[in-house]
Amino acid sequence: MSTIIFFLPFILIYTIFAVYGERKISAFIQDRYGPMEVGKYGWYQTVADLLKLIQKEDIVPKKASKKLFLIAPVIIFTSIFCGFVVLPITSSWEGTLTQNGVYFLLAIVSLDVVGILMAGWGANSKYSLLGALRSVAQIISYEIPVTLSVLCVIMISQSLNLQEISYQQGILINAFPDMENVKNYLFGISALNIDVTNWGGVFTWNIFRAPVLIPVFIIYFISTLAESNRAPFDLPEAESELVAGFHTEYSGFRWAIIMLSEYGMMLLVALLGVILFLGSWNTPLPNIGNIMLANWTTGEPETIAGNLWSVFWLLSKALMWIAVQMWVRWTYPRLRIDQLMSLSWKYLTPFAMFLIFVSGLWRLLMI
Amino acid sequence: MNWMTTIFYFFGAITVLSALGILFTRNVLHATFLLMLSFFSVAGIYVLGNASFIGVTQLLIYVGGILILMVFGLMLTTKLNGKALVTENHNRLIGVLLGTVFFSILSYIIIFSANFEMLKSNKTLPENAVEFIGINLMSNYLIPFEIAAILLLVALIGAAVISEKRKEKQE
Amino acid sequence: MITLQHFLIIGISLFSIGLTTVIIKKNAILVLLGIELMLNGANVNLIGFSTNDPQIQGQIFSLFVIVVAAAEAVVALAIVVRVYQYFNTSNVDEPKELKG
Amino acid sequence: MKKKQGKYWKNIRIASSTLFQGLIQTSKHFRKAFKQRNAIGVEEENYFHRSDGLQTVLYPHELLPIPDNGRYRLHNEMDDCIVCDKCAKICPVDCIDIEPIRAVEDLGKTSDGTPKRIHGAKFDIDMSKCCFCGLCTTVCPTECLTMTNEFNFSEFDVTKHNYEFATLTPHEITEKLEALESFNKEKEKNELKNKESKVEGTQPRPKIKMKPVIKDSAIEEPDKNVSGNIKKPKFRPRPIIKKKKED
Incomplete structure (x- = not known):
């Protein structure tokens, strides 16, 4: 529960900067300036937009099913926000429900489908309904590759506890209870007998501990793009065809909540991906001989320095991930619905299943 | 009454009230979403009963899976014409009578007659339920586990075959 | 302290509400909802009993119940959709012939 | 089956390479x-x-x-304008509105030496109607109507797109009208008196008063007098006027 204290204000502030960042990134990719007028370099553009949104009238269509329509954005935001409660932030500040962390996250995030269906059906508009149907079909289909790829990581790390997964990926591995004697080997192959436990840095990240996770990582990245309705998988919104998909009829503050939850979802999948694959709150700098970069940039758990370093590494990795998501969004055109489905069912899911098998074998190598 | 009990009563009230809502509402869509609420609070009850793994599974499969399927089924089996989807009741007398009788008999037994003395010994539950369940599924309960897997596969194929578009025989 | 009776009462009420729903509702989807409610009532019972069980057999059994419920829901919905395509209704009373 | 499999792997290969190229392109x-x-x-x-x-x-x-010869907003140099009404007639969207008053006194000459004989009581160009074809500037005999490179003339009120170039005040206009009226009356009297003896130069003037048809014929008439071989007199007004001046 305690991590909510950190994440609730963080999501709000992050969204303001993320919207600004997205505008700027898209502008630079398309050889434009982006917002330039409000404040220096348009810094306050998002704040101005937010103020405008809050002032706008909260319109409910006359023929809409009022209860469903009004409650839907709340459900969407709540379900995504609930996902944050299990995430660890620092080496000594972990989320709640630790035993089932990842599992809970996957479950609760799938709830936003309910909100989307409510919004789509409640609005009583064909654009909303079509957008909601597309969105739900997409999210449900892509939940499978996401779950399978997360399962690969769980098989390698043998835990549903996100904090334990985090500890495994750094020099502090032996500080976690029940892992006092665990060692990290190079590429996870114990037969090589190269002990990298004290190297730390990237050598103990999951994608290095078990290189089988690199393709898994790619699958995870692609399918979480679809999960968060980002381009090139933004058919549910499809501005050119469906106006705005399931949130066509929303205005003002409720629309802002839906937008907030979209950006929140981006942050959530980025944080989860960082924790699962990219070393969580561990530093990327390894110890090289006597230059103890990893020790210097990690700090002891339960100390101020340790907490600050952890937060810094976790959030900077996650924000980099989001920047890549935006980069991808402004590069690729939108997929067609059949291409979307075939990508999920014909390509990602079989590969993920095969990779689960390989991860199992790799885990045997790691013992 | 400590806070655990309070939360339990809260979840229990939501569960039962939303279930009653399903019974009384005539709008099919509202019934589906009320069922979601009911399942959600049932998951809360599971977590309070030291079964957080099952609680999360409940969320994942029931709320995230089956309910969405229900809503899809609803969309596929109704004509959308802008009106609210309403359903009618039948066998009202028999149904309510049966339900009430069933409920009252069982609750009478539970409250007044049943004796759960054997369960009162305070045994400690396994520390890590997930690990325990996992190991047990792969050892003591391996055959049910495999049968469940086959059942799921059969259901998958069966559902695909049933709902497949068949050509009319006349053609 | 949450006693076993708490769980059992909730389980029973869910089960009997589900039973009533199955009997009195006409729409096939709502009948399915009633069945899911009954299954959940049974599950609550199982969880309640496993709170005092060091072997947590109740939890493992309820996992299987959930799996079966998922399979059942999928097949039942497929049948409902199929029936709708053939008879053009989702009312459980109207289809009166087995042909098709 | 084999063909399909080949396509499957080819799809993956093509997709990954092209997606990678796309990312490179945008990152550049x-x-x-x-x-x-x-x-x-x-x-x-x-x-x-x-x-x-x-x-x-x-x-x-x-x-x-902006290039100096930009063709954006129309501008009329009223001092050079002889209020010949050609621009208003050629305009395909009728955005020029002219109200001429026949001058009694001598108005002087334009900068290229053409004598001015008509007051422009009203010379409005509605730029909201203008289609920027530039025909009016080509027909203008004294080149007083030009397109400038002033392009930023957006307004909040569409009526503000109507540009008035006439310099006469309402008081002056009434004055000129009265003068013209009295002149006409006097001229009619003179005409009645001297019916047999024509006064040269007075003949075209009453015709000009009724615009614009008469004005055309007024131009055409001397055209015939001077040279019969010019076939399109309407579009070559300048030499004609010069001839008139020589008379």
């Missing part, structure tokens, strides 16, 4: 985004060869150089 643009495009005009040599850097010009703060 992103990296070059710190370069800013200068506000250079079309005349510059490398105008069409600039593909790097930001292409946007921050409009109110910086402008692309």
Whole structure:
């Protein structure tokens, strides 16, 4: 529960900067300036937009099913926000429900489908309904590759506890209870007998501990793009065809909540991906001989320095991930619905299943 | 009454009230979403009963899976014409009578007659339920586990075959 | 302290509400909802009993119940959709012939 | 079956390579985004060869150089205008509105020596109607009506797009009208008196009064007198007027 204290204000502030960042990134990719007028370099553009949104009238269509329509954005935001409660932030500040962390996250995030269906059906508009149907079909289909790829990581790390997964990926591995004697080997192959436990840095990240996770990582990245309705998988919104998909009829503050939850979802999948694959709150700098970069940039758990370093590494990795998501969004055109489905069912899911098998074998190598 | 009990009563009230809502509402869509609420609070009850793994599974499969399927089924089996989807009741007398009788008999037994003395010994539950369940599924309960897997596969194929578009025989 | 009776009462009420729903509702989807409610009532019972069980057999059994419920829901919905395509209704009373 | 499998792997290969190329392409643009495009005009040599850097010009703060011969807003130099009404007639969208008053006194000459004989009581150009075809500027005999390179004349009120070029005040207009009226009366009297003896130069004047048909014939008539071989007199007004001046 305690991590909510950190994440609730963080999501709000992050969204303001993320919207600004997205505008700027898209502008630079398309050889434009982006917002330039409000404040220096348009810094306050998002704040101005937010103020405008809050002032706008909260319109409910006359023929809409009022209860469903009004409650839907709340459900969407709540379900995504609930996902944050299990995430660890620092080496000594972990989320709640630790035993089932990842599992809970996957479950609760799938709830936003309910909100989307409510919004789509409640609005009583064909654009909303079509957008909601597309969105739900997409999210449900892509939940499978996401779950399978997360399962690969769980098989390698043998835990549903996100904090334990985090500890495994750094020099502090032996500080976690029940892992006092665990060692990290190079590429996870114990037969090589190269002990990298004290190297730390990237050598103990999951994608290095078990290189089988690199393709898994790619699958995870692609399918979480679809999960968060980002381009090139933004058919549910499809501005050119469906106006705005399931949130066509929303205005003002409720629309802002839906937008907030979209950006929140981006942050959530980025944080989860960082924790699962990219070393969580561990530093990327390894110890090289006597230059103890990893020790210097990690700090002891339960100390101020340790907490600050952890937060810094976790959030900077996650924000980099989001920047890549935006980069991808402004590069690729939108997929067609059949291409979307075939990508999920014909390509990602079989590969993920095969990779689960390989991860199992790799885990045997790691013992 | 400590806070655990309070939360339990809260979840229990939501569960039962939303279930009653399903019974009384005539709008099919509202019934589906009320069922979601009911399942959600049932998951809360599971977590309070030291079964957080099952609680999360409940969320994942029931709320995230089956309910969405229900809503899809609803969309596929109704004509959308802008009106609210309403359903009618039948066998009202028999149904309510049966339900009430069933409920009252069982609750009478539970409250007044049943004796759960054997369960009162305070045994400690396994520390890590997930690990325990996992190991047990792969050892003591391996055959049910495999049968469940086959059942799921059969259901998958069966559902695909049933709902497949068949050509009319006349053609 | 949450006693076993708490769980059992909730389980029973869910089960009997589900039973009533199955009997009195006409729409096939709502009948399915009633069945899911009954299954959940049974599950609550199982969880309640496993709170005092060091072997947590109740939890493992309820996992299987959930799996079966998922399979059942999928097949039942497929049948409902199929029936709708053939008879053009989702009312459980109207289809009166087995042909098709 | 084999064919399908081949396609499957080919799809993956093509998809990954093209997706990678796309990312490279956009990252190039992103990296070059710190370069800013200068506000250079079309005349510059490398105008069409600039593909790097930001292409946007921050409009109110910086402008692309506008060519001197830009054809945007119409401007009429009233001092040079002889109020011949050609522009109003040629205009395909009727955006020029002219009200002439026949002058009694001598109005002097334009800068190219054409004598002015008509007051422009009203010379309005409604730029909201204008289609920027430029026909009016080509027919203008004294080249007083021109298109300037002033392009930024947006307004909040559409009626403000109506530009008035006439310099006469309402008081002056009534004065001129009265003068004309009294002159006409006097002339009628004179005509009655001297019916047999024509006074040269007075003949075209009453015709001009009734615009615009008469004015045309007024131009055509001397045209016939001077040279019969000019076939399209309407579009060559200047020499004709000069001939008149010689008379």
